[in-house]
Amino acid sequence: MHRRSTRSAAPHLDRRGFLAAAGAVGTGLTLTLAGSAAADTPDPGTHPAAGAPETGTLAEAAPSGAGTTLASVAAPRGSGGYRRLGEGPGWPRRVRTELSAARATRDRRRTTLASFVQFTDLHLTDVQHPLRYEFFRSGGPGAWRPHEALTLPGVVSLIERVNKLRHGPATGSPLRFVITTGDNGDENAKIEAEWFLTAMSGGRLTPNTGDPRHYEGVQNSNLKLYWHPESSLRDQDKAVGYPRIHGYLDAAMRRVNSPGLNIPWYSTFGNHDLLSGGCYPAVGSFIAEVAVGGKKLYSIPAKEAKWLMDGELHGVDPRGKRIEDLLRRHKKELRRVTPDPRRVPLTQHQYMAMHLDPAYTGKGPAGHGYTKANLDSGNLYYTFRVSDRVLGVSLDSTSPGGHYQGSLGSAQFSWLEKVLADHKDDYVLIFSHHPSWSMDNTTPDPAHPQDKRYGGDELIDLLQRHKNVLAWINGHSHRNRIRPRGTFWEIATASHIDYPQLARVIEITDNHDGTISLFTTLIESAAPYRTDFHDLSQTGLASLYRELAFNAPGSDPSLVGEATDRNTELLLKR
Template structure:
């Protein structure tokens, strides 16, 4: 089988030509999309999307750390409860040998099998949405983020960073695609889905709903539990050193220009993309009526908020029955906002239809992994061709029965088993939103009440029976974590909403000594680390987005993981 040559090679093979063309083409993408369905001949036939225009062969560049955390990483400056950021020490690359030993001389022998970028947990947020659970902040500070109004501008800056990468930081090989691993929206709102597709494909996005002239949310409510950037109010966050930033809200709702990815990109669904607030399977019209309506609850008593949050974490209210009762009990405490039909929840069918819309093709492929077979069968899982002998599999790990943890239904599990058996001679990379330990949700799918659900332990065992699976790549935890799983690596990447705001470059190489290596390299957005609070330009807001996320009250201090969870070389035996 052909390979991408390493930077040391002087020859270009077919795979190098294909990947170079993908990097150069902005009109469409490489990729073979395979339908999910029943495994029928029709569903499993490849539907190739060919790049438009002339292919341009480009030799792999020399490896470069530019724009990665191998060069520098955001670090706090000064003292006090609110801290500014600046250029900090680089994160070194750690070689991990739990699954195979590192043999000398492999640097000169290796050839690249795949080189791509993972984005996860963008959480593009309509901060004025009537059905947000900001009121839980009264009982837990981390239930609301002071920087949520800047998620779109932050994501556009991340796209800028990905576009600026010179190639794989370890090999220099051209990056061939981007994979998102879910929670790209926050409220399961149609307008957020539009924003996500606009950010990824490029264009002008206005992150404002309701009254186009005025912000209608918690940050000008007069409630001290929330940061009021434009007010002298001594709110809880200002007591911790948060600044006053005049003009912030108007700037946060201003039109954002996204450059759009230059690479083909693929999509994976997450629980925030499929459930109300990422948690509740409301069903019926309740969620839609509240989401598009004119009443919004801002705050509740602290004790009640703490109890509600505790029960939510336990998964005690998957269908939202208790949440409905809470909202009805506080109807008199709701404030009036401007209704907006664009806030309506989207179904899985809406999600698929939007991805398949030609207006959202961008750099391709059409559907971003999803096909008409997915639409016909109401499924959100698929496989796609990464290279001549590497296959990608994207799973749908959200449980439609509710709760933020995940699982697979029996139909999807059987499809996964068939796919692995049919591709025993390929190397396989699996993508999902949930990581294995978070897949313990066995709530039944309301649309398939007779179908069993299957957890993470069962999936790990399945992958171990198929040693061609090299890695399971996911998100959800908002934390960097890399775990050896006997025959494969599980790679979990931090979010782009909580600090550290990261994406991950992954390069798969053959060392030609009986081992493979997976190189993982973390990148931040292109925004400067130093901020000027008077700079409300798009670049200035992107920098402020990162700074505010670092200082967010209640944030976890462990999301960067350990050095072995960040920039790594992960060795494993060649299957």
């Protein structure tokens, strides 16, 4: 489950509040591949990216919006409680000049500095996990996603979109890498990390845990609180038009095949990659025992759910004592499920070590940003070469003490300050999971209880003191939002689990007129817009994933953002 910052929207008790928070290029221009040997000179005091495949020579292409939201976007058809999707008109590109005027001649000599894709908030989900927080739904319909059993075919379809796209729509430059900005899994379970790494690098993965023969989640529990796709039960989702689909659960648990990305990719850490439900430290706690155990709580009274959600919203219980007490109080109501050791929660060290497993190298780089130096230090932040002139900095904004909001510890903050000073002659891109408005978590790090935690305003102030920073790119809020920050742009991108299920292509050009342009273009998965309830193929499920997400009760239509938060050209003076 995902939580939204109270600073990005008014507080409320619906857990969807948490779920949506809990021109021409010079011919022949070739960029150095991110992470290539030529770009990986170690930097003092930083973690250089691991080696990636050698520099590629994929040819330039004419700029084109084909395959992006410039050309078309999923749009609802008809009216009623449940609406089908079809092809709608694309979103035009908006030029934003808050930080620099747009000169009419800027497209005549521009050259590309960077061209890449941002994934964020994939939330690959083990829907049969014994300690998912579906029971919060009694406190509001948005506290559980009816479509989350389809996260794996959904993300594979997104990977297929990037593989087909190949070039940036604004410049025609080859896409050089993908970076995920956190919440790659949902419950900090080893099996979810395996699914994420396999999907990104290529291979077969089976979204089924526990009893391999029978689904053991809430969608066949006979509780009207949840959508029962194969049952005639008049549950609360069917009451608003959700369909009955025979064979859905078997299809959702079936093996998925991923081609893997055909370009290198990097990984950034999110709160759901460490904390149970994105909120509570798991390793070494009661949560770890429940996660691999054989008992599951399916529902609680509405009043209790609302009280717990309010506590999570305000961070009053970062260690999860309320959840522990809840499970004890409802001990007699727990249902039996099949234990599975693959659901064990991971430490930060184990999470990084899995990235370094050769089985998951794919197109590289080895470790996907994490190195042996990261394993030795325990730090999940690092630098990598985006191109000859651009440095990428991946931060760890998750607070290990608990709570879904973020912050930076003092060691990482000092490290970042040194990196920015050492690279004053480079342009710099900052990547993190949390946006500035969701970084107000002062919960101490148990390993360093005396250290100060730095919030979003302090990070903005630091970045503004270094004029080489072009952008801070993040996720977490599950919404498209782009804000000028005086000397750089902050770019937040919607998730790929809550509708509108988007990723973002980012292209950066030097206009050779004293300005830089950052082009942002949103993309959907490759799945067809139209669904067929009888088509339970991998592709059919990916289409259904999008449509079910659009119709999810309690969903937030504002997550798509304004037109100026979607397809843009962002100008900077440089």
